[in-house]
Amino acid sequence: MRNVTAAGRNVDEAVQSGLQELGLITKDKVEITVIEEGNKGFLGIFGKKPAIVKLVEKIDPIQQAKLYLQTIAEAIAGKSDVTVQESKKTVRYHITGEKAALLIGKRGQTLNALETLTQLALNRYPGQYKNVTVDAENYRLKRKETLSQLAIKLADQVLKTKKSIQLEPMPSSERKIIHDTLSGYANHQIKTYSMGEGENRHLVISHKR
Structure with missing residues (x-):
């Protein structure tokens, strides 16, 4: 986490100086602590003090x-x-x-x-x-196409045999691809649902009797 202490004739100038040192443009990227607001001094000469601020870059x-x-x-x-x-x-x-x-x-x-x-x-x-x-x-796109083709192939098999098919365990994102592909497939004669827990959770494709 980068931070810098900067000075200027006033707070705004000190902040801009700190932003420039950090290589940032806008104040929303940092947390600002005013250490010294500065003082113009008497007649702009006597007792003059610069404004001092501390800027801490926000975590993105x-x-x-x-x-x-x-x-x-x-x-x-x-x-x-x-x-x-x-x-x-x-x-x-x-x-x-x-x-x-x-x-x-x-x-x-x-x-x-x-x-x-x-x-x-x-x-x-x-x-x-x-x-x-x-x-x-681009593996995700290629995998999506493969799973969609597999889903239709297995659904056709289920329609023909009327027997459910259990797929291998796969993450929820891949199960969703198959579920979405078969949603409404063959006039809603096919249904999909998940079984198992954790790493063993898998999808089942079955016929709606």
Whole structure:
């Protein structure tokens, strides 16, 4: 957390001096403590004192989580860049680099672990909660297409055999993809629901009798 003590002819000037030293533009990025309001002195000469302020840069949880993710990514896959897209409820981090594929893991397991860690890092600050998505090599989009195709294939099998199919355990985001894909499929003859707890939670595709 960066901080600086700055002086000026008045408080505003001292604040601007501190912002310039920190490389910031607006006051909303810092916490300001006025140490000395300053004094023009008698006739602007005698007893003159400068205004002194202390500026402490505010923590940006989203940027802190980005730095945390980038540190882990570079420990695994070498030089990596992380870009951020923020919406009202979700923050999306996308990792690029020559060896970014190493961050995906078998069926996205490594990527899912990075996502969990980044979400914990982001939401550890009071009053801060957002959903986090971590992606690399556009894996999430490719995985979504694969799961959607798999869902339809299995649903057709269920329609034919009238027997339920249990899928392998997967994170809630992937279960939702399958659920959304089959919502209303085949004139609502198919239903999906989750079973199990924790890491064993999985989706079941069944026929509506």
